[in-house]
């Protein structure tokens with residue numbers, strides 16, 4: 001197998017072999033909607049073979065240092081092939097080429113961090129001798145792999161979010177059965193090829209493509225899967241949790257991220273960062289800024305700056321070096337966003353900028369005069385739309401941010417240390433970003449939400465904790 005070029009047909013990656021199926025599925029170029037490649041469609045027998053192979057592979061020795069070497073080598077290969085991967089991302093996601101390169105650079109870092117963590121997995125001494133009657137005992141814990149991990153990933157960041165699953169899972173000594181999003185599967189298949197070249201033992205990584213709901217169901221039915229790690233929509237996440245039984249489940253789900261701009265903030269900086277972080281990847285980022293709350297004294301000047309900066313963003317062909325915003329993942333998704341904006345306008349919102357659609361391209365859109373119950377505020381837009389509302393008091397805005405089913409990350413621009421500390425105590429999120437927008441992430445930080453945004457943390461160190469079991473060893477001396 002080589003990399004994506006138009007017309008290519010991809011197989012499933014099972015037990016180190018590429019297997020093409022009779023039924024194939026189209027992968028579209030998201031900018032021109034042309035068929036660019038075909039992927040294989042896994043059936044139940046393929047799912048079971050992949051899980052069985054993963055279960056066998058986990059029994060073979062694979063030392064922490066060997067895991068470190070494989071992951072470091074994979075990171076190096078990814079850096080060398082950055083351009084090739086980025087071109088594929090631009091095609092299959094519609095992600096602008098400069099942003100695509102950024103994703104590949106981050107993914108390589110995620111693999112490096114995972115490699116480093118492979119050498120640091122450790123337990124602790126437990127002073128059991130402190131208990132009466134246990135004077136002659138000693139104890140310590142070790143962390144052991146959970147076994148076979150099913151990793152199910154979304155379309156929007158298909159290289160780095162796959163690396164956030166396979167990196168820590170392999171570093172911890174597990175096997176992985178990966179099910180990438182059906183609309184953006186090619187990069188995951190290329191990653192499997194790269195892992196093999198980096199020396200990953202056969203069977204440690206299996207990749208299944210095809211119908212997400214069917215493969216998901218067969219994975220859930222297979223009792224040899226020990227853990228599910230899922231990134232995607234709350235609807236599917238909740239379903240997986242309901243069917244996984246007593247097995248481990250880690251969920252990274254959606255958000256309708258809020259960012260506060262207080263009247264003492266650097267408004268220029270806030271407007272620049274919010275303009276950038278509301279519209280990256282056409283707003284299809286789980287921590288993308290969706291709700292902005294601006295202190296009412298500075299509303300007019302903030303909106304003027306935000307418009308000025310957003311107007312400069314170039315919408316168009318993701319392969320073009322000058323493009324800032326490419327197409328959404330499907331024309332239907334752009335139509336949904338258009339209908340939500342139109343509905344908000346009917347309910348009293350004003351379009352300060354944008355609001356127009358051309359196929360899958362939706363212009364970066366700023367809404368004002370919104371209320372918290374409009375879909376564009378209450379639900380996850382997952383598109384290039386930001387809604388700006390005002391507030392008077394600190395308690396009021398904290399309550400507004402918290403009036404959400406979600407809680408992944410939030411942003412706060414302020415120079416008031418007391419406010420920043422109050423917000424860090426009271427805002428219900430997995431991460432609060434002070435003097436930046438909600439969409440800040442580096443790959444070694446703990447990352448994950450509360451409420452309907454999920455549970456469990458990613459970032460290799462934290463994911464490894466989820467992907468291992470703590471076992472206590474007690475010595476009776």
Ligand SMILES: NC(=O)c1ccc[n+]([C@@H]2O[C@H](COP(=O)([O-])OP(=O)(O)OC[C@H]3O[C@@H](n4cnc5c(N)ncnc54)[C@H](O)[C@@H]3O)[C@@H](O)[C@H]2O)c1
Pocket residue numbers: 152153154155156157161179180181182211212213214215216217231232233234236237239240252253254255285286380382408453454
């Ligand atoms: N919190 C995070 O880190 C994070 C990161 C990226 C995306 N997301 C969220 O992902 C969503 C967008 O991604 P999406 O549209 O690809 O999500 P999605 O839930 O539609 O799909 C995610 C994955 O689940 C698979 N799937 C679909 N039905 C399934 C089923 N019944 N059982 C098992 N798997 C099934 C899909 O094929 C895909 O691989 C947004 O809500 C976004 O916020 C969250």
Ligand SMILES: O=C[C@H](O)CS(=O)(=O)O
Pocket residue numbers: 156157160284285286287440441
């Ligand atoms: O879509 C959500 C992603 O987790 C954000 S990031 O690409 O990891 O920064």
